[in-house]
Amino acid sequence: MEVRLGEKPRGPLAGIRILDLSAVVSGPLCTQILGDLGAEVLKVEPPGGDTSRRLGPPWHAGLSAFFVHMNRNKRAIAVDLKQEAGQRLVRRLALAADVLVENFRPGVAARMGLDHAALAQENPKLVTVSVNGFGPDGPYRDLPAYDTVIQGLSGFMPSQGGAGAPELVHCVVADKATALTAAYAILAALFARERNHGRGQHVDVPMLDAFAAFMLPDVLLSEAFVDAPPQPAISLSDVHRSWETADGHVVMMIIEDHQFRAICRALDRNDLIDDPRCKNVLTRLMNAHEILDLLAQEIRKWTTADLVARARAEGAPLAPANGIAEFLADPQVAHNRTVFEVRDAEAGRLRMLRSPVRFEKTPTDLRHLPPRLGADTDTILAEAGYGPEEIAALRSDGTVA
Secondary structure (H helix, E strand, C coil), X not given: CECXXXXXXXXXXXXCEEEECCCCCHHHHHHXXXXXXXXXXXXXXXXXXXXXXXXXXXXXXXEEHHHHCCCCCCEEEEECCCCHHHHHHHHHHHCCCCEEEECCCCCHHHHCCCCHHHHHHHCCCCEEEEEECCCCCCCCCCCCCCHHHHHHHCXXXXXXXXXXXXXXXXXXXXXXXXXXXXXXXXXXXXXXXXXXXCCCCEEEEEHHHHHHHHHCCCCCHHHCCCXXXXXXXXXXXXXXXXXXXXXXXXXXXXXXXXXXXXXXXXXXXXXXXXXXXXXXXXXXXXXXXXXXXXXXXXXXXXXXXXHHHHHHHHCCCEEECXXXXXXXXXXXXXXXXCEEEEEECCCEEEEEECCCCCCCCCCCCCCCXXXXXXXXXXXXXXXXXXCXXXXXXXXXXXXXX
C-alpha cells in the first residue's frame, strides 16, 4: 500500500511540540511514536548527524534503513551543541516546546544549560525527559549503555538459552522497550501538566529499569514468593520455542485444557486427550518434558502448511514461524495495512510500519518523511524569530548546518 503525505496533523497530540535531542534508537523511536500521534517533532542533530544515519547497510540515496525506521514525522535541524551559541539556540527553541527529550549521559544536559532546572525558569510548562542507561545516580551512572549491555545485566539471557549458553534477543529489544516506556511517561507528564496549573516536570527513564519492567515479569516467577519454600518450575525456553515440522517450523502456546485437546486433534493424536499425563494443566506440567518431547515427534510428521491449516480449523493457537518475506505476504498483514510504502524524491519507495493504534476521531498520519541532515534548519530558525542575516551568521561560524 502506497500512501501520500498529509499536510496538517490530525492525531491526538496535534499542537504539542517536541524538541528531540536524542540519537540512535530509544529516544528517536519514542519521538517517532509521538510524531505519529500528531506531535510536531524537531530533531536536533550534531553537524555530523545522528549516529543511526551511519548504521547499516543498507543505505540508499543518503539514508540508512536504520534511520528511516526511527525518524519519520520529524523536521530536522543540525546544531553544534559544543558551541555556546548552539546551546543558546536550543534554549531559544525550548521556549516554544512542550517536551524536550535527550539521551545524553547524566550531567551532560546540565553542563550545557539544557536541564530542566535551567529550561523551566523560562518555560515552566516544559516537560524534560532524560533517557539514560542506569539512571541519574548510582554506581553505574557514568558507564556506557547499549542494548546488549542492558540485556546482559537484566538476568534475562539465561531464560533464552535453555541448557546452552545465555542468549541475547537478536534485536534491540531493550532500546525499543525504553522507547515505549518514555513515550507513555511523556503522555502521563503532559496529562499531569493539565492538572498542575500548566507546570511541567522532569522525567528520568533508565534503560535498565525500563527493560526489567517490560521483560522480567514472567521471568521472575520463581522469585515472586519471597517467604515460600522453593518450587520446581519449567524453563520458559522449553515452551517458548519453535517446533520443527517436515519442511519448516511452527510456534504454539498451550495454556488451557481445550487448547491442548485442539492441538491433539490437529496432530491426529486424539488418544493423548485421555492420557493421564495430559489430563489437565497440572498433570501436563508435572510431565512437561515427556509431553514436550512427544509433541515434537508428532509435529515433525507434518508440513508447516498442513499443520497450520489443521490447527486453525481446530481453534488451536499455532502459527508458522514466518520470515520477513512471509510476514509481508501474510493476508492479515495486508488487511490491516500493517506495512505501507511512501515515495521519497531521491530514494524512491520507502517501506515502513504503520502506527499500530487506530483512533476513531483523531487518526494518525504521515506528514514528514525521514529528513536529510539539517533539511529544515533555516525554516525552524525563521520560525524561532531568527532573521536571514542571523541565520547566515550561524551557518558561517558552524553553529548550524
